[in-house]
Amino acid sequence: MSATAQKTRFRIEGMDCAGCAAKIDKVARRTPGVNDVMVSATAGTMVVDHDAAADLDDMAKRVASLGYGIVGDARRGSIGAAKASSTIPPAPGHDHGDDAGQDHGSKRKYDSGPAAAAKAAPEMADLHGHDHGTDDGLWWESTKARLTIACGAALGAAFVLVQFYPASDPWIFIAAMAVGLIPIARRAVMAAVNGMPFTIETLMTVAAIGAVFIDASEEAAAVVFLFLVGELLEGVAAGRARASIKALASLVPKTALLERDGKTMEVPAESLAIGSTILVRPGDRIPADGLIHSGQTSIDESPVTGESVPKPKGPDDQVFAGTINQDAAIRVKVTAEAQDNTISRIIRLVEEAQETKAPTERFIDRFSKYYTPGVMVVAALIALVPPMAFGGDWNEWVYKGLAVLLIGCPCALVISTPAAIAASLSAGARRGMLMKGGAVLEQLGKITVAAFDKTGTLTEGKPKVTDIIGAERSEADTLKLAADLETGSSHPLATAILAEAKARGIQLGSATDSRAIGGEGVVGKSGEIDLFLGSPQAAEKRTSIPRDLMARIVALNDEGKTVSVLVADGRLAGLIAMRDEPREDAKRGIQALADLGVSAVMLTGDNKRTAAAIAAALGLEPKAELLPQDKQRIVGELRAAGQTVAKIGDGINDAPALAAADVGIAMGGGTDVALETADAAVLHGRVMDVAGMVALSRATMSNIWQNITIALGLKAVFLVTTVIGVTGLWPAILADTGATVLVTANAMRLLGRKGLKPAEG
The missing domain is CATH 2.70.150.10 (Calcium-transporting ATPase, cytoplasmic transduction domain A)
Structure with a gap:
């Protein structure tokens, strides 16, 4: 990290919705020296790209003034110009606890300096109120929940009192409304001071106060209470997505x-x-x-x-x-x-992926910037034009305008995409399918060709004994003598022979005078028996090989197998054939891709005979004897032909091809997976998981469009019913908070995908 360009990562306490993220993003960008900001409501994080001279103390103070706790993750990167003297505490209502064991690394409150902390703390008290639940405690223990309960109790008391003291109406309802509205109004004021006059808090405040002026104080009080309930439910649902991946940390x-x-x-x-x-x-x-x-x-x-x-x-x-x-x-x-460790890396990758935005999400963000002012203009026109131009009743049309104002909140629309993507990234990560962000997740569903490397991708990456053929000795003797000769060797073929002997429970001896003969094989003695193990050509120099066995060797070679011949005391003992076998699920994985309409091709540097044998067994097209630049060229040709290509390889030798593909997928095991090279990774080496990624991507995009339909559809319905006088303020707030809860709950269904079966895509 250079002295002039730094990235600082923060956790934001109490950020549980898209509106929160938008406000924090805008405030952070107003700080001089800040170049870029990525805020994720689903991950509860903010990454700031800034110059060394940027005043992060001032930025922290501004974020805190909106009512959020800001926590610097010391393990993840720079914390800027922090001092050790004080911290900005979270506002009341952000009682998330210390998140013990939840942040997967060290962390500390971001220090804004003594003056900033002293100035910011009073402004924050009871301000934001978006603490929908603690990370460690129960949701009803939060300050926000207590505020919602208090507002509900006040509303209930108002309904009772007005029955006994009718003269107290409307003042008793105004007092009940104030319990919840004052914190909302304070948030609206602080957002306006920081350059954001058109927030949901502003819409809510204007609508509630306007309702009072048109003698609808009872409805205004109910709307404020429903707004708080909706936010509380929204945060509880969103917290599930965040907790789903963090729960992995508790496994260690x-x-x-x-x-x-x-x-x-x-x-x-x-x-x-x-x-x-x-x-x-x-x-x-x-x-x-x-x-x-x-x-x-x-x-x-x-x-x-x-x-x-x-x-x-x-x-x-x-x-x-x-x-x-x-x-x-x-x-x-x-x-x-x-x-x-594996789990920490999974958590870190998913959190970082959730901080990036998919193309659909970026489009929705841009759309919402125009959508909100547009709705406010429509609400103003509905309130003003009928009374002024057509002599309509002012109370009636102002009431309808206020209802439209509430309907127009873009929260459900804005959260529709990131909630689904966050849930999918978490669901995939829990099964070892890691994707670097929403853009990758979105692109995976569009692939039409999957180009696989062979060794270590479609195959295990290490040879196994496939055939043992006895000649003048039995299969068991042939294997035992060969294993005796190879004891202590680390050659891949020797390792395969020793592994097979171990699997069969053969007690091994130790050969003496063992030595390798370049280009031929290995010689040595097992007891009094002189042994040679090597290629058929080298074995023919030491003994004769019958025609039927030579034909068998040729057939085994045609199957892509390497054949070693064992000679004992100058006589043919037997044959051992070995091959780097396909992964157990490779054939099912290729078929699963075909079921999804994705064709598969194998790109390998191995010889054509071996490649053809493996490809025939798996049911895909082989392209063999390729150099890395050849693989890159073929990927480029497929893309030029209009295909969307995923390249699956080890992420190192195939780096050029991985970079050339639309999506590069690293096939690895555990901590050795090449995450730095590829866009995505199959952590546990399952070919089926490539099809699983495609299916998950398609399910996610389907879920996103469902969410957008819910968000806009409900608003359209209530907009029409409000204008024609069927519904009022209560249904209007339900259209907003209810849509947000529905959208989030629908996205959470992706967390429950079991097995990620390709057929579901």
Whole structure:
């Protein structure tokens, strides 16, 4: 980060709706030296791109004057010109607690300096009121909930008192209305002072006061109460989206059993350093990413991968923080610090993605800037033109104008897109499908061609033994002698032979005088038996290979398999064939894409024979013997032909092609996934998840259009019914807050997508 260009990330307490985000965005941009601002109501964050000389103290004071708590995330980046002397506290009503365990890293209140804090604090008291619920506590414990309850109680009391003291009407209703309206009016004033005169608080204040002047104080009091109820419900629903991804943090235990100097001690999990050895007992959650040092067990990875079947794990196998050890105690060598473990990285990526806007969201934001003033003009015309031009009743038409003013709030429209995108990003991340923002999520649903790398993407990335053919020795003897010869070797083919022998429970010996012969194979002795394991061509120099076995070798080669021939004491012992096998779900994943109307092609640098064999098994078109620039060229040609292309690869060797595609998807495992290169990542290496991303994108776009229809449709209906006199102020406020709650609740349905089945797209 340079001295002149910095990015500072904040958490904003009490920001629960699109209107909040818009106000904070505008206030932050008014600060000299601030170049760009990204505010996410769904993530509850603000990222400020600013010069080194920018006065962030002044910006914090302005944000606080609107009634929000502003918290700098010290782990995420610069906190600007902060001093250690004081902080800006959140306004009453923002009692979110300390968010313990929720922010996934260190944080502190942003310091605005002593003078700023002293000046800002009085302005904030009981101002914003958008605390719809605490992050850690119950929603009804918040100050906003208490204000809503107080306003409701005052309204109820007013209805009772007016029955016994009719003369108290309308003053008793005005007093009840004031309980809720005064905080709303103060927010409207502070927003106007900061350059935002046309906020929902302004609309609400004008409508309520106007209703009093036309002798509709009873309705005005009810409207204020309904407004507070709507905001409360809106915040509770929005909080679910924010909590859905943050809940992942609670999967990681707070403590770990560290082994040091032969002793085991309990330490905070966040203190674990790379290289530490920890003990994980049966039933415990694993506190850090790492490799199993000793022990055999089964690991329930469903909290991270979504897979319900536990996986057997042994020495050198990778385990993830938050997963559950089931069978036996294991010792794990830590490979990532707390802030870099799999779950922390998922949380960080999703939060950052939620801070970026999709094209649809940016369009809605631009539209709403013209929509709100337009509605105010329409409301003014409805209130003024009929009485002035046609002799209409002033009270009647002013009443209708005030109702239209309430209908016109753009909250539901503005939240329609980000709520759906935030829910989808969270739902995908919980299953290891990570997308870098709404633009990527939106684009995924448009792809028509998926271009896959082969090795490590469609295949496991490591060879496996597929065939063992005995000649003068049995299959078991052939495998045992070959494994004896390869013991201690790290060559991929040797590793495959040793893994197969281990899987079959073969007790291995150790060959002597082992050595490699360049271009041919390996020689050595197992007991008194002289052994050679190598290519068929090299084996033919040492013994004869019958014609039928040679034909079998050719057939295996045609299937893309590498064949090693074992010679024992100068005689043909047997054959071992190996191949980098397709991932277990590769064929189903390709078929799922086809069901979605997405064709698939394989781009690989491997030889044509192997590529053709793998492609035929999976049902896709192969293009083989390609260099990285060839893959980039082919992607470019597909795009030039009008296709929307997703490139799926390891994110490193395929970097040019990933960059050339409309969407680059990194296929990786755990902490090694190449998130920096690609637009999205399949964290757990499942080919089916590529189809899952496409299905999720299409479901999200469908949800967004449903939300827009709900938001505009309800307003259109109530606009017409208000003008013709069927509905009034009460339905008008319900059209606003009710639409916002409906839109948010509809978006939250995306959180419940189980399995993200492609067919649902």
